[in-house]
Amino acid sequence: MSDFRLRVFAAVARHLSFTKAGHELFISQPAVTKHIRELEAQYGQRLLARSGSKVLLTEAGRLLLGHAEAVAASAQALDEQLHGLRDxxxxxxxxxxxxxxxxxxxxxxxxxxxxxxxxxxxxxxxxxxxxxxxxxxxxxxxxxLGFVEGRSHSRDLHYELLLPDELVAVRRATPAGPPPTPLPLADALAHPLVLRERGSGTLEVLEFALRERKIKLSELRVACYLSSTEAIKGYLEAAPAALGFVSRQALRRELAAGLLEVVPIVGLALPRQFEAVWVQxxxxxxxxxxxxxxxxxxxxxxxxx
Incomplete structure (x- = not known):
């Protein structure tokens, strides 16, 4: 049987928030604090540190998190095996x-x-x-169970990180290859753009990044909005002047085959997260x-x- 305090600590470490950990485990924030203090007293050192409003893991905390995750995985495997024997x-x-x-x-x-x-x-x-x-x-x-890739979160749903990802600008491969230096943002956005449809996580990440730079989608030269990444890649292969924004996860075959190439852009990084999601x-x-x-x-x- 795993120590419930380890579950509490792992939840705090995942969310870097006492409040969110309490919501996940259906316990109060004071109860979360109590369990963490008990663990710190048991091991005689700080596991978490505060920097302003942020919660950070100490070196001891990172070590304990690895142990807590291993214990949780082992407990779940045992639970599944025992249930399988029973029924x-x-x-x-x-x-x-x-x-x-x-x-x-x-x-x-x-x-x-x-x-x-x-x-x-x-x-x-x-x-x-x-x-x-x-x-x-x-x-x-x-x-x-759902898996999503945007920035927006509903308070009625619980989100858990699955995998980090990155959007990149991409175009049809050219004989000269990708630009030797990153393109200025204005030059990149002057191309006809091929974007995902409204409601997609991909478009949301791009729109948010541009909004931080005071740029609206309505101001851009959008050739079309398409409902799938495959459609965007197919469009780009047929339109050498166009530029699209696609997940690196979706480009492996085209990059290896020399069909498309990534275009770096000055000051435009588009990291995002793939998350599992279910009802809170x-x-x-x-x-x-x-x-x-x-x-x-x-x-x-x-x-x-």
């Missing part, structure tokens, strides 16, 4: 997943066969819809719990690799 059919059930385009086309499909081999009784379906649609479908019970305060069904743990393991291996 093999409990490993069965319906699992309705919803994932935004980049995840559903370029990340999750490669992981699904191994999950199905481990849990053959789970009846799995994966719906490809944008982040906004997933946020609407989860509270209505149309999905069991609502426990995940066992198939969804299994899938979440499985993809978190895969994502961790991808980052470390």
């Amino acid at each position: 093999p059919d409990e490993a069965a059930g319906r699992l309705r997943l919803g994932a935004s385009t980049t995840l559903s086309q370029y990340v999750l499909p490669a992981w699904l066969p191994a999950f199905q081999a481990r849990y053959p009784r789970v009846q799995l379906s994966l719906l490809n819809v944008n982040s906004e649609r997933i946020a609407e479908a989860l509270p209505r019970g149309e999905l069991d 305060g609502q426990p995940l069904a066992r198939p969804a719990q299994r899938f979440l743990s499985f993809v978190q393991e895969r994502a961790k291996g991808l980052v470390e690799g």
Whole structure:
């Protein structure tokens, strides 16, 4: 059995917030503080440090977090094995997943066969819809678990980091190759732009970054809005003057084949996060719990690799 205080500490470390950790575990903020203080007293050193309004991990805290994650993974594996011994059919059930385009086309499909081999009784379906649609479908019970890639969060949903990502500017490959130096932002935005549709996490990240620079989408020369990354890549291959913004995860084949090339832009970094999402305060069904743990393991291996 794992120490509940380790779960509390791991939640604080994930969110870097006592309040958010309390919401996740359904305990009060004073209770969170009490558990952390008990751990610090037990180990005789600070695990967390405050810098203004921020919560930071100390070196001891980072060490303990690794241990806490290992304990949690071991406890979950034991729980699954024991439940499987008690009732093999409990490993069965319906699992309705919803994932935004980049995840559903370029990340999750490669992981699904191994999950199905481990849990053959789970009846799995994966719906490809944008982040906004997933946020609407989860509270209505149309999905069991979602995966999104935008910046907007609903207070009715719980979000958990899965994998970091980055959007990059891309164009049809040229004989000279990518620009030897990054393009000025104004020069890049003067191209005809091919963008994802409204409601997509990809467009939201770009729009937010431009807004910070006092630039509105309505001021840009947008050639068209398309509903999928594949459509954007196909358009760019046929339009040498155009520029699009695409996840690095979606470009591996085209870059390797010399069909498209990344165009660096001065002062424009577009990092984002892929996140798992489900209804706040609502426990995940066992198939969804299994899938979440499985993809978190895969994502961790991808980052470390």
